[in-house]
Amino acid sequence: MQAEGSGYARPFCFPAGVQQMESEFRFAMESDVAAITSLVNVAYQVEKFFKIGERTHEGEIRGLLARGRFLLFENATDLVACVYLEVRGERGYVGMLSVSPAHQRQGIAARIMAAGEEFCREMGCHFMDLSVVNLRTELPPIYAKFGYQVTGSAPFPADEMPVKLPCSFVLMSKPLMEQVSAGTDAPVGREGEAPSGMVTRR
Template identity: 35%
Template sequence: MAPEQSEDRTTFRAATTADVPALVELVESAYRGEASRAGWTTEADLLDGRRTDADGVAEVIARTDGLLLVAELAGEILACCQLEHRGDRAYFGMFSVRPGRQGGGIGRTVLAEAERLAREEWGVGALEMTVIEQRTELIEWYERRGFSRTGIYSPFPYGDERFGIPRRPDLRFETLTKTL
């Protein structure tokens, strides 16, 4: 994927293995721990532990059926998202925006670029994702951007600390989808 630039000078590119430490830090800061509380996408009230690790990020980068899209401004990594080509759909995940930049439009810019890439470069007709059902505010944000709740749920992987340490017993994922 060639770097793309938006009007606000945000540059997009595929992540490389050299980006792994910075991307782990970004994802962790957006979702877990005290640093995540500076933004609105925190999962700190639902989960303790890690959101990802270097092996998990490197695995996403190494996949041949997708990419980890990085958004930069003046050389600073501001956001990222995972895109995985799944036939006529693309999976959208690991969406992270630096907490101090949340609420300023970078998330909408990254989502728009992910949609453009999936539609124009992969020719897919839809994006799909999973979101923890209890993340009501986040689900509403996606709905305002054209995603629909499907009513399709999958269990949270309790006991697998790669996904975090749950702080409550009722977590599950809901699949959201958006026609491109």
């Protein structure tokens, strides 16, 4: 799936139950790379206790835009939140969920997650996958409230992303389709493979 070009940024239609308020969703363009990079790095300062260096860089964001999309949530003046989305067959991948520190604890993460899931559902995905670092122990309970369940683990690529502490990925998934969610577990992808949307870091 290709990213939006350098021209028109197609607005995102809000899923049912998600109020627009004074902000809007849209898909990112090439011109948004610097702003996305800055937002992600600020939002992920919380990982400094185990990670060396910044969370991402402009080259990585451009690479992700070539494979998937960044959904942006803006107010009248600022980029407030973003999330990376990638469709792979019947599975959607979500990563780099980032909310500006000044706008956290306002329900924005839940809104942009719901919008991202709706997009993947419209693209035919039956499941949504994500991964979190096991040292971020506060995250699995939060994603559990969004309907995600732990489905496995995967190694952390410390050779590519230097860390101060040993760590690994916790894999989580949720069903998107009603016919799938009824009594059916959400399988992960290939064994031992973490969802790419969350692990494609430098």
